[in-house]
Amino acid sequence: MGDFEPVSVGIVGASGYGGVQLVRLLLDHPNVDIVYLGGQGSAGKPFSDIYPHLEHRFKLEVEPVEVDRIADRCQVVFLSLPNGLAWTMAPALLEKGCKVLDLSADYRFFNLDTYQAWYGGDRTDGEVAASAVYGLPELYRDRIQEANLVGCPGCYPTASLLAVAPLLxxxxxxxxxxxxxxxxxxxGGGRQAKTNLLLAEASSSISAYGVARHRHTPEIEQICSDLAGHEMMVQFTPHLVPxxxxILATVYATLRDPGLVREDLATIYNAFYRSSPWVKVLPSGVYPxxxxxxxxxxxxxxxEVDPRTGRVIVMSVIDNLLKGQAGQALQAMNLMLGLEETAGLPTLGFYP
Amino acid sequence: MGDFEPVSVGIVGASGYGGVQLVRLLLDHPNVDIVYLGGQGSAGKPFSDIYPHLEHRFKLEVEPVEVDRIADRCQVVFLSLPNGLAWTMAPALLEKGCKVLDLSADYRFFNLDTYQAWYGGDRTDGEVAASAVYGLPELYRDRIQEANLVGCPGCYPTASLLAVAPLLxxxxxxxxxxxxxxxxxxxGGGRQAKTNLLLAEASSSISAYGVARHRHTPEIEQICSDLAGHEMMVQFTPHLVPxxxxILATVYATLRDPGLVREDLATIYNAFYRSSPWVKVLPSGVYPxxxxxxxxxxxxxxxEVDPRTGRVIVMSVIDNLLKGQAGQALQAMNLMLGLEETAGLPTLGFYP
Amino acid sequence: MGDFEPVSVGIVGASGYGGVQLVRLLLDHPNVDIVYLGGQGSAGKPFSDIYPHLEHRFKLEVEPVEVDRIADRCQVVFLSLPNGLAWTMAPALLEKGCKVLDLSADYRFFNLDTYQAWYGGDRTDGEVAASAVYGLPELYRDRIQEANLVGCPGCYPTASLLAVAPLLxxxxxxxxxxxxxxxxxxxGGGRQAKTNLLLAEASSSISAYGVARHRHTPEIEQICSDLAGHEMMVQFTPHLVPxxxxILATVYATLRDPGLVREDLATIYNAFYRSSPWVKVLPSGVYPxxxxxxxxxxxxxxxEVDPRTGRVIVMSVIDNLLKGQAGQALQAMNLMLGLEETAGLPTLGFYP
Amino acid sequence: MGDFEPVSVGIVGASGYGGVQLVRLLLDHPNVDIVYLGGQGSAGKPFSDIYPHLEHRFKLEVEPVEVDRIADRCQVVFLSLPNGLAWTMAPALLEKGCKVLDLSADYRFFNLDTYQAWYGGDRTDGEVAASAVYGLPELYRDRIQEANLVGCPGCYPTASLLAVAPLLxxxxxxxxxxxxxxxxxxxGGGRQAKTNLLLAEASSSISAYGVARHRHTPEIEQICSDLAGHEMMVQFTPHLVPxxxxILATVYATLRDPGLVREDLATIYNAFYRSSPWVKVLPSGVYPxxxxxxxxxxxxxxxEVDPRTGRVIVMSVIDNLLKGQAGQALQAMNLMLGLEETAGLPTLGFYP
Known part of the structure; x- marks a missing residue:
């Protein structure tokens, strides 16, 4: 990969947390150049007006969001926009030869009916949507390698699906x-000002939200069903932690074979993730x-297995902004470009 | 109650969080006087050496822990000690006519075998233990009113049991x-210095612990079984939140009758807690x-009811140091003394 | 005070943190009744729509803000509004016989020129403003007792002025x-959604703001000058803490007499605050x-005194929402009504 | 540097926060190999028993602390021990040809009398101590390049001295x-369990400590005096933030020339730090x-300059574990080894 010509990359919607994480990661990626940043509200401003601490590494200006401008300059485009916007741009970008990674919900669903039932809107891009690949490399690695359009998973689905995939x-x-x-x-709630995300409200407190109706539910169910080989539902409850x-997903399920012990499951998980460099199965008694x-x-x-109740309890943790968002998008990009799956991605957390 | 002679109250183990909350609450209680504070490590020191911010309200000195000294002066004794110590003192205090409220696990179990299986030790106080009442007033109000010895519930059991009692x-x-x-x-982990409870470790992080083996499990199961009228097990997982x-307990269970809707359950909960001034059932769509x-x-x-899955999800919150510990002990004391159940207890949280 | 007829109290601007603290404190005050809550945005809604956890204690509805409606029902009115609004209502309320406590900056200044230089606006209520008393009871107790209009101090000025008053x-x-x-x-930044106050931004970080130009500067200088007997300036820098x-104010100044030791200053502080029940001077070596x-x-x-440098360092802490805002307003109200200065106010913090 | 043979590096005292940060940074450094980890309490255990999340990158075992064992294998040794231990090992390591970087206070002082006055002990390594260089590259770059023994600065001194150096x-x-x-x-208080650093104590609170007597005071004064060209004292107060x-150091000083404006100072700072890649002077109105x-x-x-008071206010922020500790030690190591000053060090913070 030494003589690899850097790939030209653009980010649409660069001012939010997804955007700033993409910038941070891409700046340290050995095989890409960021050549375009797009934003509606901040067009014309240097990116460092929004994030002054990055000025020494990155002097790009935010530009208007226009398909031609983007496609002329970028081989790869990340769309980091609110739900319902990516599908108005992605078809044109693809047509002009860009590879597209969408961080919103727009291209996560095998079936647009499910999308529209939970997210609304009136989608007209059925054919393009049908070509999208669900961007969870641990489950769809081969298809991502061939894809031009990837719908990157939600943060909760990532933590949840990696926890349950071997079981299902x-x-x-x-x-x-x-x-x-x-x-x-x-x-995970983004950088827009909302009262419930104020430090004075969200700090020193925990609460559930979206109980029995959070929009990551159908996304989790779709992939669980794909893994299980039949339609299934899940009970999913998100909580806001100070x-x-x-993200920590604590997963509960009853084992079909009550004779299974923790070591059996550890063996199965390790085998399942043998080729997945980003998943680490912890030893007995260690909880993440x-x-x-x-x-x-x-x-x-x-x-953990509870022999008293016959349940398995799986705990799965990720950084919601990296493996749950920008990092996973880069991981998928690496696959789409034929690079190492780990290229340019941090392998050491910043503990403590 | 205007001419009520103040009740003399003592606290053994006053230097931890349980102790300082008891002091804080009892100081504002209209019907009691704190006349004794006991502690092994801090005997001889003014309490305000440990908690300087209380000096203006409270000048008592911590004294050695000696049964005679306590019984001579106190009508009511709170034992706020590590598990396994209360049962070495409670019988003697009871014999000398004290009413005893124990905040440890020592007197929470109907059956000492269960205690010994989960907590160890070699108990010799079987008869006294058999006379103890489980101090959750919403479930055992009448018996607490008659009791001389109350085993105050754990913090997790309190939040959990109040959530599931009407269902069971x-x-x-x-x-x-x-x-x-x-x-x-x-x-909830107390005031003793442990590495995993350091701000640098526990802050900015969440994790499960004691999975499938936390010692509040048998306590929850004992009361659930009592409510259900038959032996039952629960899957209980505690998490450490920054x-x-x-405490928030999020409870999941499958409804026997899939036709039940949220409003049915709200009616049942409101009826169940009609005489319980400290339980507040929230309206539809409001999560605590x-x-x-x-x-x-x-x-x-x-x-919340999820009509898709047929499950009920109940969210129950308490202050672990008040309703989960010191406040609930006072609530039980009020009942033991024939006072109003709400006497001296704060009815307004300190939000935000 | 047993037969005291409850005083009718109204709050204008009840939906912010100042409002909800006033509600919480007034509900537990033995001598007042809340009879009116006013708010522009939330008029017509039950207060418990905004703060569901208070529903069991308080069922009032928020009403439109109209002077007649307020004056007809309230003997005392708290104005908890953004700067620049109180002065458009206070004169009319005073004329109709209400006692008015303003929590904004509008009535904090001896001289409207200072106000207008730092806050802008075109004030036409000079005579009324001249009658206002600065509501810091520890310094202006006698005048507050006689006042009909009190401008309640800012949170930073309260912590700062109590720290320096004896010295000056x-x-x-x-x-x-x-x-x-x-x-x-x-x-302290209020309950309105602002990006810099999001948990994701403000948590795990500290920074200064408003350096050399924060609007509490002239308020602090005005009272310092009054105490010192001559015009003086201060260097004031606020910081946002996660x-x-x-609030903690750390105050530095050079002692005129290098021979003064800590004990001298402690004696002076204790004498200065002898009649002030809310100020507690800590013993040697104890920092708040x-x-x-x-x-x-x-x-x-x-x-603390640093004998090496000849400086005194004073550390002063308050709850910004109580002694720094709503609690201090009640303390002033108590004085205006001839009640005990401590009536209805909590004397025990909620540590930990 | 392409054919640079990796340098063999050892860490003594690897189990604390300094140690784990050194490991994390050295693992991603292109020119070094970690070949030895030493610890008294944890000798014989895999490092990943202490830090399970690093197991996938690092399988070394902690070894006993023995000079010969270390010197035989390491070209560079980091000592990350409590104060008062490094000086019992450093002379022997130097004698055997190791380059030594000490993260404690032992080798920070030009004069052992100052060390002994503030830290105690009875030092017998005067000659070796005299050869140590204070490891703040922005001020002593040339001497660090020549040094075999570097006393790495404290965290507070780093933030403070970088803020004031151009002024002095x-x-x-x-x-x-x-x-x-x-x-x-x-x-900054380390990973050892102390009550005052518990989340339940330190969270939701701020306080000063060590007022007028913190042991970083003489260290700051020593370097300030060196910069100023004459003996001087500073008023230094540390605070514990949740x-x-x-670390944020907010620095106040009166300008000798009242005509100086912010732009003058910005120019001076930018010139002073022209060759210092790790110092970033922010534009007008931007506070870190x-x-x-x-x-x-x-x-x-x-x-910032306050024209009213004639003072300059400088705000300086660092990561106390990187630029304030392990990162700075690596920066010094780079200089000692003739590497780029920035080699292997992260240039992008993990915001948010």
Missing amino acids: KQGLIAPETLVIDAKSGTS MVRG QTKWACGSNLNYIGI | KQGLIAPETLVIDAKSGTS MVRG QTKWACGSNLNYIGI | KQGLIAPETLVIDAKSGTS MVRG QTKWACGSNLNYIGI | KQGLIAPETLVIDAKSGTS MVRG QTKWACGSNLNYIGI
Whole structure:
């Protein structure tokens, strides 16, 4: 890869947390150049007006969001926009030869009906949507390598699906018993000012939200169903935790075979993730802290079996802004470009 | 109650968080006087050497822990000690006519075998233990009124049991589906210095601990079984949340009758807690934040039904140091003394 | 005071942190009834729509802000509005016989020119403004007792002025050496959504703001000058600290008499605050934590002298929402109504 | 540097925060290999028993601390021990040809009398101590390049000295007016369990400590005196802030020439730090947040002049564990080895 010509990369929607993480990661990636930053509200301003601490590394100006301007300059485009906007741009970018990675929900669904039932809107890009690949490399690595359009997973689905994939793929659990209790730092809510995300409100407190109706539910169910080989539902509850970054998904399910012990499952998980450099299965009795993953693209998984109840409890942690968002998008980009899956991605969290 | 002679109260183990909360609450209680503070390590020191901010209200000195000294002066004794110590003192105090409220696990169990299986030790106080009442007033109010010895519930059991009691009492859920995912601030771990409770470790992070083996499990199961009328097990997982105070228990269970809707359950909960001034059932779509309860003795309960999965999800919050510990002990003391259940207890949290 | 007829109290601007603290404190005050809540945006809604955790204690609805409606029902009115609004209402309320306590900056200045230089606006209420008393009871107790209009101090000025008042009054320091480095929790910024107050931004970080131009500077200077008996300036720098509540002011000044020792100053402070129940001067070597004050109306003061440099360092902590805002307003109200200065105010913080 | 043979590096005292940061940074450094980890308490255990999240990158075992064992294998040795231990090992390591970087206070002082007055002990290594260089590259770059023994600066001195160096070097301020009000995250207190560093104690609170007697005072004064060309004292007050990482030093001093404006000072600072890649002087009106620096080796400096008072206010932020400790030690190591000063060090913070 020594003589690799740097790939030209653009980011649309650069001013939010997704954007600034993409910038941070791409700046340290050995094979790419950021050549375009797009934003509606901040067009014309230097990026360092929004993030002064990056000025010494990055002097690009935010530009208007125009398809031609982007496609002329970029081989790869990251769309980091609110839900419902990416699909108005992605088809044109693809047509002009760009590879597109969308960080919103627009291209996460196999079926646009599901999207429209949970997100609304009136999509007219059915054919393009059908070509999109769900960007979770640990499950869809081969297809991502061939893709031109990737719908990057949500943060909660990433933590949740990596926790349950081996169980469902091997048919080890009763699907109707699956409960996912997930906990996220507040950066998952983005950088826009909302009262409930104020430090004075969200700090020193924890609460559930979106109970029985959070929009990551159908996304999790879609992939679980794909893994299980049949339609299934999950009970998913997100919680807001007083911390900036990190997601912990605590997953509960009843084992079909009550004779299975923790070591059996650890063996299965290690085999399942043998070729996945970003997933780390922890030894017996070690449970992951979100802090361990933060700052890296890693996913740590702890496994416990309760012989009294016959349940498996899986704990899965990620940095919601890296493996849950920008880092995972880069991981997918690496695959799309034929690079090492780990290229340019941090392997050490910033603990403590 | 205007001419009520103040009751003389003593606290053994006053230097921890349980002790300082008891002091704070008892100082503002209209019907009691604190006449004794006991501590092994801090005997001979003014209490305000440990907590300088209380000096203007409270000048008592910590004294050695000696049964005669205590019984001579106190009508009511709170034992706020590590597990395994209360049972070496309580029988003698009771014999000398004291009413005793124990904040440890020593007197929480109907059956000493369960205690010894989970906590160890070689108990010789079987008869006294058999006379103890489980100090959760919302479930055992009448018996607490008659009791001389109360084993005050753990913090997690309090939040969890108040969440599930109406469901189990009415037989509304399939008991084997019960999952309790609980989240606590770090003050639940006490004031002793432990590395995992350092701000630098516990802040900006969340993790599970004691998975499938936390010692509050048998306590929850004992009371659930009592409510359900048959032996049952629960899946209980505690988590450490980066905040000082507060517990949220998120409870999942499958409804036996899939036709039940949220309003049915709200009606049942409101009826169940009609005479319980400290439990507040929230309206539809409102989910409790721990912050709302902190600083008060209140328990807020939010209820949701997921018609897709047939599960009920109950969210229950308390201040772990008040309703989960010192406040609940005072509530029980009020009942033991024939006072109003609410006497001297804060009804407004300190939000934000 | 047993037969005191409850005083009718109204709050204009009830939906912010100042409002909700006033509600919380007034509900537990033995001598008042809240009879009116006013708000522009939330008129017509029950207050418990905004703060569901208070529903069990308080069912009032927010009403439109109309002077007649208020004056007809209220003997005392708290104005908890953004700067620049109180002065458009206060004169009419006073004329109709209400006692008015303003929590904004509008009535804090002896001289409207100073106000207009720092806050702008075109004030036409000069005579009314001249009748206002600066509502810091520890310095202006007698005048508050006679006042009908009180301009309640800012949070930073309260912590700062209580720290320096004895020094300036006794002429102990060189005025031009006075540096006040103040640190506040983010609730001081109010409940409105601002990006810089998001948990994801403000948590895990500290920074200065408003350096050399914060609008509490002229307020501090005005009272310092009054105490010193001559015009003087101060160096005041506020900082945003990742916590909800609390202010610490660390004050530096050079002693005029290098022979003064800590004990001399402690004696002077204790004498100065002899009749001030809310100020607590800490013993030698004890420095206040903001946490000690939070939840109470107390001000804790720690004093140190550096014999090497000849400076005194004073540390002063308050709860910015209580002694720094709503609690202090109640303290002033108590004085205006001839009640005990401590009536209805919490004397115990909620540590930890 | 392409054919550079990796340098063999050892760390003594690897289990604390200094140690784990050194490991993290050295693992990503292109020119070194970690070949030895020493610890007394944890000898014989894999490092990943202490820090399980690093297991995938680092499988070394902690070894006993023995000079021969270390010197045989290491060209460079980092000593990350409590104060008072390094000087018992460093002379022997130097004699055997190792380059030594000490992270404790042992080799920070030009004069052992000062060390002994503030730290105690009975030093017998005067000659070796005299050969040590103070490891702040921005001030002593040339001497570090020649050194075999470097005493790495304390965290507070680093933030403070970078803030004041240009002012003192140019004689711009009245030295006796210098006040440094510093704020630190709790990781500065290390990983050992102490009650005052518990989350339940330190969170939601701020307080000063060590007022007028913190042991970083003589270290700051020594370098300030060296810069000023004459003996001088400083007023230094540290504060404990509820966050994990980061230091902000807010510095106050009176300008000798009242005609100086902010732009003059910005020019002087930029010139002073022209060859210092880790110091970033911020533009007018931009004040640094600690969060910007965390995760990088950067120091951000904001400058303000108050024309009313004639004072300059300088705000300086660093990550206390990187530029304040392990990062700075690597920066010095780079210089000692003739590498680029920036080699292997992160230039992008992990904001948010």
